Amino acid sequence: MAPLIRIESLHYTYQHEGGAVQALRGIDLTIEQGEYVVLLGHNGSGKSTLAKHLNALLLPTQGDVWINGWNTKERRHLREIRSTVGMVFQQPDNQIVATIVEEDVAFGPENLGLERQEIRRRVEWSLERVDMLPFRHRAPHLLSGGQKQRVCIAGVLAMQPSVLVLDEATAMLDPIGRQEVLEVARRLNREEGVTIIAVTHFMREAIEADRVLVLHDGKIALQGPPRTLFQQIDRLRALSLDVPHVSELAQALHRRFPAFPPDLLTPQEIAAAVIACCEERREESGERSARKDERGERNRTRDKFTLLTPHSSRPPLLALHHVAHYYMRGTPLEVKAIEDVNIEVHRGEIIGVIGHTGSGKSTAVQHFNGLLKAHEGEVWVLGQNLADPAVDLRAVRRAVGLVFQTPEAQLFEQYVGDDVAYGPRKQGLGPEEVRARVRRAMEAVGLPFEEFKDRITFSLSGGQMRRVAIAGVLALEPQVLVLDEPTAGLDPQARRQLMRHILDLHRQGVTLVIISHNMEELAEICDRIYVIADGRTVMAGTPAEVFSRAAELRAIGLDAPDMTQVAEALKAQGLLPADAVIYTLEQAEAAIAELLLAHGAALVEAPVGEQTR
């Protein structure tokens, strides 16, 4: 039987700004029915271009793509090809055509010219598969990101494709939405035998795959099952990809204890391996039961949320005290956005704010520069109560710079330099001062002034545009910078680069407030973290304090960093003390190494010379 997908020496060249760009440079690939393939690569590696060749949205410049034996160049098979290979894209909002969920799912089958009864059957079947049947009569704009993306998947499933291509379908979702979508993909693959091809730059999503392909410069640079692939840490780094902490930890432990498996992929696997190493020893000494009782006791005392008080007694730079805010206040449609948020920010701190989507964290931080007015409670900024009508809001907005999510969507000037200069010009500064500020702001985010000031804004890459947008806020020279999801949607390389610039700003004296879903990132840089759930501050403390409450975080839909999850699993077995502080790779490695040394009779530490295989 012919393979489902066969690609032979595929080349694709397109024109961009007058020059030819070689996006794909010789891809040879076959994919069989029922496979789960993940396509990894940084932005510009060609992974999305390759995906769009699979259902003839793009046609090869050279070479061929066959789907089920149909060459994608033959227009007469277009309908068959596109109904065989279904595709879901990054932005759910831009894929939903109807104002009612079930009508949207019906769009594909309608295009195939199916009978009404058959369409109905397929709509119900596919909404059922993605757990969205109860929402069939809802309006899409009232759904969460993950729900919307599942509706998009249902819309594709309704055409009964053999292949489902997820083209960065999780990039814009929060962790819960991402899990929802991946869970659906996994189930379709296992239960319905649907071939999954997931394009992503999240290494973690590759864990589920049968096969991982890494694209680089339009070629397949690496290929293999995730377990073997993830061990090539240096090679992956060279391809601008992030290696999950879990893989790094497993390999670090393997180097010191050769018997420790190097190819573990999840926190659970690490914990299980550590427990297995310690098990024999512990069974001998028979102390297991005693430990277990102790653990039960601890869990019971930790049942409810706790608000840890911040340590500092200095007056804060910014403060929200019991702030509540309602949307559409005074109408029958009034919605409570936040009801009791408390945040204090001191000069020079880096504060993290976490919470699931819809928890009100973005609403909360918009009070810091007076964009929203507190309906209840008090907002203090630089010693002023914002409820005081004498407060100059423009001065407040200059002192507290606020960078929104995907700020590149707010750029408007043709030239980079003009866009960055918008704020200072509005402030009425002279041309010399404006120029000096634009220069400083652009250089602070790694965009050399002379090289970039006259570039066309909309021709820059996504990561560069985001840095221009941040520079536009920095040009106001704020004392505090509030960043809402600064790295969302960026590939690992752009993300690392941006975080480096943000930390440089902090070193120059800018106080930072960062909203993020990336727990690893926050764990490493924050002084304190606030947790917001359902419009309330439910926890506040150092990363160590907050992440040690992994169970409580999970209860409100948040994940602790991977390393904390490993530690929690070990604490649950009584292998690590309950008060051990572990949230970074280094901490986890040190603690587990110590544990293995203490327990593992079978594990011998490798001599220094043999550390690398």
Add this chain to the structure above:
Amino acid sequence: MSEFEYLRNVTIGQYIPTESTVHRLDPRTKLLAALFVALAATSTRSVLATLLLIGLLMGVTRLARIEVRYVLRGLLPAAPFVAALMLMQLLFQGRFSVCETVYWEWGFVRITPCLIELVVLGALRLVIFLFLVSLLTLTTTASHILHGIETLLAPLQRIGLPVHEFALTNIIALRFIPIIAEEMERIAKAQASRGGDFGGAPWWRPDRMARARLPLIVPLFVNTLRRAEEMVVAMEARCYLGRKGRTKFVDLHFTGLDWLVIGLSVLLWVVVWRTPWPTFT
């Protein structure tokens, strides 16, 4: 109300799902019935008949389990227009009045009983039309209305009118209203955070006013165009190749009740049209 909440409280075309009999009627029935009630309202010059029609619409509102007060409150924003219309008629229509009695006359302004009747009638007719439109949107989702229009106008497709494309375009436009409203709010807030304000130009300098709004309008356009491009790709990926060979999922079918309502509304029109209503002039 926050200064940045723009379109979130758009209530035009708001749908209130009470699952009443009126809601369950076929959208085509409601469109046709509305048409005949409108015809009835324009086919009589009697204030009494017009008032009776309004009474009938209130009855239908009760039947739809929607508070009449809520509908009337929704008409309030139109009040200035109704008042302006009444004033215009009062000032300029008197000269054409056929009545002999004249209450008051000054220059070209001439107030007669016929004129007063005409003014009241004009206002009441406007109220009926607005009432009909709100009742239709309160009890029918926008997409159902569009499917209804598409089916009713389907015969026009044969003479080359792009009815299907019109309906699809409108459904997609409806879908984007809340998305673009939210986007606009976010952009305005972001520019305000950069020290921007969008007023500040005097009204006699529209060029400067437009310039001040560029920071809102440019990103809104750029983002909307980008969305449109992505939408096209997504639609193509779902096998959309135009109207040819397409079937329809939404199943509109008439029940006995639908026929009854259509029949009654035609009857209503004929009766209102043919009855010799008493007039006081």
